[in-house]
Amino acid sequence: PGFTAADPGTNPDIWDLDCNCTEIWNFNGQPTWDSTQVYSQFEIIESPTGSGDLWSPNVANILGGMSPEFSMDWDGCGDPLTPCEEAASLNNNWPIWTVSGPPYDVGDVVSYANEFYISIRPQNTLEPGPLGVQALAWIECTCDDIKSQLPDYQSANSYSEFDGVVYNNEVYWAISSVPAGTSPGPNQYWRTCDWCDSSNNNLEGEWDINTAISANYMIGDLVTQNGVIWVSIMNHNPTVPSGGVVSGLGSTIFTIMWDVGWVQCDCNEVATTYDSTVTYQEGDIVVGPDSNTWISEYSNNNIWPSIEINLPWMVVTIPTWRMCSPSDCNNAQPWSQLTANLGGYFSGDIVSHVGNTWQLMSGYSGSSIAPSVSMNMNPGPWTPCNPVAVPGGPVSMYIISQGEVNIETKNIQSITRNTADTDDEIVGPEPGTKFSSALDPWLETNFESAILLKDDITEIEDSSLENLVENRTLIVDVCDPKYNLNSYNDQRYLCGFWYEDSGVNAKGENTSTIILGPTLLCPVDMPECHDIILKIDVEAVVSDEAVVIDSNEESTEVVSDDSTNDTRVPGFSAIMLVMCMIFSAVVISRRP
Known part of the structure; x- marks a missing residue:
């Protein structure tokens, strides 16, 4: 009896054998968390009831508030699960948060864009995200936070939409009902934690309100809005990437809180590796042989990065690919010898090199020459980049x-x-x-x-x-x-x-x-x-001057606009006109 400052581990004559959290909890009568109870620092209780998870306050005199598994004022005792792990162990189905879903209750789990959230507020109508966390309405979890408690994929099982599993040490989520035997991977049933991985790797162009009104945006579709790439995370997507939802009544955009229908991506996240044996379509995104990310400018494209035509008086370059993320004077990508050797730089491109930022001058597309300090005084093919005079990036099919x-x-x-x-x-x-x-x-x-x-x-x-x-x-x-x-x-x-x-x-x-x-x-x-x-x-009408030619053949044949010799009724043949007259006569002859 009494007080001591001696170390328990080195003074067995003063201290008894060590006790674990469970032993202390059992000794104290197995108390469970009660929101009306005041708890002292280091007191041990169970929460949720029957879970076997033990918690201890890290501050004194806690009353009410969130249950320990969702509160930063409690520490796990022994080897407990984190709030995210606890939620995943109880439920591997994390549906997408929807504006029609609230109110959410304490412990409800949702996915929101590329993150996952646990509601820590009853009757929770707040939207997840940074503001929802700041308002103490949600706890944010990443895939890594919940991975250890998700079940392994079993080929004999079928899965419901939004179910999460672990397969080949990676987390996958069902985007629809999954029949047994459909293993996770790049297919219509599963996605990874990052929605960008589920893209179709083809940029359709700028987001279009008419396409949205027609409900033609589907999961995996890629669009741009104000220079940012977005991937659709819902089928028949009526939402606007930057926020809001469309209405078919007068093509109106309502800037109200709505379901999150798009996730922002960068070029590398939605690109596949370039394969010279593959024929690409317009908008396809690849990581090129130079490790930069490129977008195909044309359909049926197996030419990288441009077509070169040597005329007797001029060398002509027709770019077939464009940089996915062109540089600007304030954010330039390093000059690459490999890109230059492949003829991948076009007039207007901006790079950084030898401590300066440079822009490729007009007429120097395909140049393999590196920027140099001497070009400060004698520009060509590169000139120092002027952020005031240069809008940034080369002209491309997309820009036009x-x-x-x-x-x-x-x-x-x-x-x-x-x-x-x-x-x-x-x-x-x-x-x-x-x-x-x-x-x-x-x-x-x-x-x-x-x-x-x-x-x-x-x-x-x-x-x-x-x-x-x-x-x-x-x-x-x-x-x-x-x-x-x-x-x-x-x-x-x-x-x-x-x-x-x-x-x-x-x-x-x-x-x-x-x-x-x-x-x-x-x-x-x-x-x-x-x-x-x-x-x-x-x-x-029949015309000998209407000629169809093969685009792979040289020709000077034309389609004439001379219709002065046309004596027939436009849109009708003579035979059709005669038949109409006979039919009219028959009808008239049968009148009483």
């Missing part, structure tokens, strides 16, 4: 396609397409049709022809593409729906642009970087970009 377009200022040319009468409705010219003498020259340009290709630009034979570039033939296709030129299933309006940046490289050769954009139009305030809109008027 996202620019503001004023249709009223565009050059629209009408062409009468004379075609043989058929039973099917003719809605547009056939692929391979070339328009030449039928066109008026573009104002202040030397473009006089256009072609509707059968194939994508990356599929054209080298000689044919060289011929199109040499003859400055603009490539057109059915105008993008965002311009609202064509009605449903209509192909009467064709669009296309030609962007060109010319210069002289370090060898003294004339160079030109060209971006060809069938279906698209030039944005305002881009003088290097030229475009056209062709309006195809269809008449069902």
